[in-house]
Amino acid sequence: MKLSAELQAFCGRIGHVFRQPELLLRAVTHSSISSKTRPDNQRLEFLGDRVLGLVMAEALLTADTAASEGQLAPRFNALVRKEACADVARDLGLGEVMKLGRSEMMSGGRRKDALLGDALEAVIAAVYLDSGFDAARGLVLRLWGGRIGAVQSDARDAKTSLQEWAQARGLPPPAYIELGRDGPDHQPQFTVEVRLENGAVELARSGTKRAAEQAAAKALLARMEATDDRA
Missing domain, CATH: 1.10.1520.10 (Ribonuclease III domain)
Structure with missing residues (x-):
């Protein structure tokens, strides 16, 4: 063949x-x-x-x-x-x-x-x-x-760090949801939501789904770590 x-x-x-x-x-x-x-x-x-x-x-x-x-x-x-x-x-x-x-x-x-x-x-x-x-x-x-x-x-990377943060607190892994994709095929834009079981949510938008997930994870991790610091 x-x-x-x-x-x-x-x-x-x-x-x-x-x-x-x-x-x-x-x-x-x-x-x-x-x-x-x-x-x-x-x-x-x-x-x-x-x-x-x-x-x-x-x-x-x-x-x-x-x-x-x-x-x-x-x-x-x-x-x-x-x-x-x-x-x-x-x-x-x-x-x-x-x-x-x-x-x-x-x-x-x-x-x-x-x-x-x-x-x-x-x-x-x-x-x-x-x-x-x-x-x-x-x-x-x-x-x-x-x-x-x-x-x-x-x-x-931010997704791994956020997952480790969640696991250390007995939470399941974060959930990533693609909320939208628009723009031409050669230059798409993805909107992604990341959500933790505790209700914390962040959105991000980027030219690739992976980049949008990373950006959302980074934003949510920063917010969660700031919350830890204030606790």
């Missing part, structure tokens, strides 16, 4: 040449276009999620041998959450090679966090099945790059 030029270029971006190219084709095939002869990526996504989790857990333990479970858990969640996977997928141009049904394409499926994150996890599983765990580990560590160091440093 020979891959299309677009998928061959994608292989170059992830740094892996498939011995079984049908695995990559399956990994980028969404259920909206699957058939009996064209399986979708859902089973691969299930496997890839577990491979990603193991690689990240191992990487975090290695990167910070003194960190407690309470410190490691939010860092792990920040790295494997669907939004993080989608960010990596966007960097790779994965949305451009995904195989989608017409209705999913018309609804902006190539930009959706859930679809991008699932497809990236499926790609990880495809590499694992094609060449084993060491190859999959190498892929994940290449693709996540500096993100691993960022979440375990003192200068952690």
